[in-house]
Amino acid sequence: MKPDNRRPAGRPDPDKLLKLVENETSGSPRGHLKVFFGSSAGVGKTYAMLGEARRRQAEGRDVLVGVVEHHGRTETAALVEGLPVLPLLEIEHRGVIVREFDLDGALARKPSLILMDEFAHSNAPGSRHPKRWQDVEELLDNGIDVYATLNVQHLESVNDQVARLTGVWVKETVPDTIFEAADEIALVDIPSDDLLKRLAEGKVYVAEGANKRAAENFFKKSNLLALREMALRRTAERVDAQSDELNAAMGQNEAQLGQKIMLLIGPDPLSTRLIRHAKRMSVRGRAPWFAVYLQSDRHEQLDEKDRTRVEQYLRLAESLGAQIVRLSGARPAQDILAYAQQNGFTRIVVGYRRPPLWLKPFRATFAQALIEQSDGIEITVVHGATGQTREPVTAAAVIRPYLARPLDYLLATAMVALCTAIGFVFRDHTPSNNLAMIYLTGVVIVAARLGLGPSVLASILSVPAFNFFFTDPYYTFNFYDTYYYVTFAFMLVTSLVVGSLTARLSRHARLVSNRERETQILYGLTRSLSAERSVDMICEVATRHISEPFSLDVTLFVKTPEGLKAYPEGVTTPDMRETGAINWVVANGQMAGRDTDTMPSANGLYLPLLAEKETLGVLGLTARDNGHPFTGAEILQFEAFASLIAGALQRARRSDEAAESKVESENEKLRNVLLSSLSHDLRTPLTVMNGSVSTLLRMRKELPRKAMDELTSLWGQLTRLQKFVGNLLDMAAITSGHMKLNFQPYMIQEIIGAALGRVEATKGGRTLRTQISGNLPMVMIDGGLIEQVFINLIENAFQHTDDDGEVVIYVEKDADRLRVRISDNGTGLKDGDEARIFEQFQKGQELRSDRSGGTGLGLAICRGIVQAHGGMIYAKNNRMLASSDGMRSGTGASFIFTLPIATSFLTSQEI
Incomplete structure (x- = not known):
């Protein structure tokens, strides 16, 4: 009978809860963003941010002031005192020195928390990013927490609403996706009357010489009330979204059918209003939305200005969280509706402009065609007669296709x-x-x-x-x-x-031919890359297939152990600006350069070669025609090319690793055969020699003193050599998989006692003691092999401890296992060698400051035996462990291994 895996009604979905918890407590290095959000200037966002920062500093956080604009306000300036301030970076622009946030300085300083006022600020030309919010994104990616301030009118989705309300178009905006991704939103709010009072007292910063105009226009009470409502509603929408996410994880409201919104974009300036309208609609309905551009035959008739506008609108929609879709078709309305029905869209948002009377008899609007042909899909029409400035339909625009x-x-x-x-x-x-x-x-x-x-x-x-x-x-x-x-x-x-x-x-x-050409290029590149396995040939193929069709100079920068290697070889070294963009792409795994938001002043476009979340290199593209901009469609193609090249480089790397692994495997097999043969061949003569020397030593009365000394020395070396041969046999048995374990229940104290008796002769003046915590259960082990583990670890500790040193054996119960730790107070391990010391033939003096001549097999044998028992073994310096056990703090090393507790009696088994 199959188990019933259905989740009972009302029971939380464990997968969704786990994902929610992981999002909140993720161990990723990304920092946390807290936005102090207000309805307008003067509500006290900067003051609240500084107050919170001072509290965090009192708690021990490393707080740094990146940018704080107090505009001469004494209360705000007083809060800055006592906080470390990052010096601003001076940038010369058109003969004027502009002071901007020093991003590189902040990354080098790397505080725990940094303060960034005026989140929507536009950086001066020559900065790495055109916007301050992009600087904040890079800080977050590098694990730095950020406090930032933002007014509601700077949110991109409400930009047109604020313009209609106040008559002022706000040019500096922040994409809503950045606001929505913030870890915490702190709403800073005061009544409108109090804000107007602060304005009258000169405590609200406005542009110099604009106090009267600002007070009369922007700072009207009706405007402030409306802005305050926007801020409160936007904050409430965020809280609702988080609540819905939690409710979905708890198994509530899962039956609700969500919407799926399609926004149609064209070259008309009305598209900006449509984008913001669709964004607000998606936020209210908590629905995904897609920005669709239909590239029909009319696309060929667009001039350069219109094509540039389409790309700008698509980028705006993407920055607000839309997924971009480009379609091709000859019948706009039918193609759009077919795509909507195939992909489950519930609503289509389209713009409408009333055509001139003389044109009405000859052409129906696109919105009308959609309404007439839609079947079960809601059509939302946004009229373009008001709001943003309308471009009239002129006779020149009508006859343009005929030119x-x-x-x-x-x-x-x-x-x-x-x-x-x-x-x-x-x-x-x-x-x-x-x-x-x-x-x-x-x-x-x-x-x-x-x-x-x-x-x-x-x-x-x-x-x-x-x-x-x-x-x-x-x-x-x-x-x-x-x-x-x-x-x-x-x-x-x-x-x-x-x-x-x-x-x-x-x-x-021609449109279909262009699409076919793009497909052919992609297919040709894919086929050629699939046949290559060397990095040199992959780069040559990629350069050949991309450069000529697009009139580009292509350079590939591939990561190697020595750094970035440029292909083709002999290419001219890029200047500092290009090198900075390349290094940024490698460090951040995002594209940069021309026609992007990062280092747009660079001549080339640089895309990361990403495979399995690792940056393998950079694809550099430079247009031979300096005046040619990279369109969004071209960048999408280039990203596909970069993905294919990265996959080919990853295959080449895996192929090299497989070849190396095969060679290593063959070497390992040969080494095991040699170990086994050598140890067996040496054991017999060593046994005979050891017996002969022992016989001679019994004749000490008949031999001179000098001869006895030499025989004693020889006997010691033969004993050591026999031990080495025994280690070789043990290692060969472990690596070949032929070691037989005879599992029996033992008291660990018996094994420790037997091991201590075996090492007593080599202890010298060292102190050796045992510390057992509580009543220990029996363990299911092969007693002889675990005894050998104790002997090897204790003798290893002797070799790295002074003659008056101390070695302590700790044993305690840890869940369903026993945990054993053997600690010494010697010189300890070199940093980074904790794992390497368990590899074969890693001699002690190479890894620890010792005076022994170890064979390099003892710890490898210990690892093999412990892992064969289902346990784990590792090493740590004592300074990394708690020092409440009586050992001298900060000295020596500890070797820890675990053993399973006996739960039943097992018979001998072969592993």
Whole structure:
């Protein structure tokens, strides 16, 4: 019968609870962000932040003032006194010295907590990041906690609402995703009347010379009340989101069906308002949202200004937390609705502008098409008649698709002349109406090759040419038959329609061709990379496949033990600005450089080569045309290329590691065979030699004194050599997996007593004592092997302890195991050698300051035996352990191992 794994109703979901706890108590090095949030300037955010910082300093935190603007206010300035302040960095811009936050200085100082006033501040050109919130992100990534201050009007999602409310567009904003990712939000609030009183007393900072205007416009009581409401609502929404997350983990409200919002973006400036509206909608509904741009054939008609605007709007949406989707299609409304239905969207947000009256009969709006064709999907239409400045639909904008090079219009005229020449050949052999098809064919050719504008010209010229040359009377624009009116009309309409459709089809074909070209590049790069295993060839293939199609200079910087190695070899070393961007990408695993938010003044775009959360190198791309910007679509392609290259480099590394592992495995097998053969071959002659020397030593009365001394020395060396051979045999048995363990229950005191008896002769003047904590249960072990572990560890302690030193054996019960610690007060271990000393042939004098001649196998044998018992063994310097056990603090080392407690009697087993 299968167990019922269904979770009872109302019972918390353990996976969700675990994830929630991990998010709160994660051991990741990222710092914590606390935002002091207010409705406007003057509510006391900086004062509250400084007060909290002083309390943290009193608790022992390392607090540093990064940037605090007290603007001459004595109460605020008094709180700064006594706190360490980071000197500001001076940057020269257009002959003016600007003082900005020193990010590198803060990272070098690395305090526990740093204060960053004016979270939305824009940095001076030449700074690493254009915005202060990006500096804060880098501080957090480096494990530094941050306190920051922020006004509600600086949140990106409410920027348009604040503008409509106060008439002031706030240019310095912070993405809502940064605000939402803060670990703690502290709302700082005072009544509006108190704030106006503070303004009248001069305690609120406004721009110099703008007090009167600010008081009359921005600091109206109605405005302050509305801003205060925004701040309170935004804080409440955050609390609700956290509560919903906890309720979901506790098994509540799981039946609620969430929404999924799609926002449609275009080149119209209305898109900025749509983005903020969709963001607020997603926050209120706690729903994911996607910003979608449909790249139809009309995309080819956009000028550079419109294309740049589309990229800006997509980046804005991404900064507010939207997922970006780029679609291709020829039927906008149908393609959008099909994608929405396939991916479970419940709402589509689209903008609407009322078209001019003269254009209404000819073109339906996109919003109308969506509403008419939607089936079960809610369509939210945002009207663009108010709010942000509207760009009117001008005649120039309407005829823009028809514009082309003058040469194209000349070629269209030449095509009409060619059609006329061909018509002359057939004029006397076929009715004149059939000759109209020649002109129609010419219009199709012009539309397909030259575009819509030249095809319209060809259509218009074809009618009078047909009339002049092929209707009676010839070479005049007169005609005898009135039915030619109908012929001319249909000829013109047909030419225009066919030309328009052909031009549109041609644009769509070019769009599909570009997509196919991108796919071919990606496929070619993937196929070529999959066939390579060396780093040099991978870099060569990547450079070849990316550079030419995009007119780029490609450089790969691959991490090696010696540092970054540039490919292709011999490439010119980048200047300091480029080198700084490359090093930043390696350290942070994020892209930087041109057309990004990090070091945008660099000439190149630098993307990290990430594989398994490790940065393997950097992909550097520099446009050969310095004026060409990298678009969002191109950057997405480059990120895909970087991912493929990183995967290939990771495969190359794994291939090298596998080859090294195979060689090491073969070496290990050969070493085990040699160990076993050598030890067996040495044991017999050593036994004979040891017996002969023992016999001679019994004849001490018959041998001279000098001979006895030499024999005694020889016997000691033979004993040592026999022990070495025994260690070789034990090591060979452990590594080959043929060691047999005879598990029996033992009292650990018996094993310790037997081991102490074996080492008594080598103790010398050292003190050896045992400390047992409480009543110890029996352990299930192979007694002889564990006795050998004690002997090896005690003798190791003797070798690294002075003749008057002390060795202590501690034993205590730890859950279902016994924990044994053998400590000495010798010189201790070198830092970093705690694990290496358990490897084979790591001699003591190399790792500890000792005078012994150890073989380097004793500790490796101990590890093998303990692990065969299911225990663990490790070493620590005593300064790393609690020193309440009587040992001299801070001296010597301890070797700790665990043994399983006997729960049942087991028979001999082979491991």
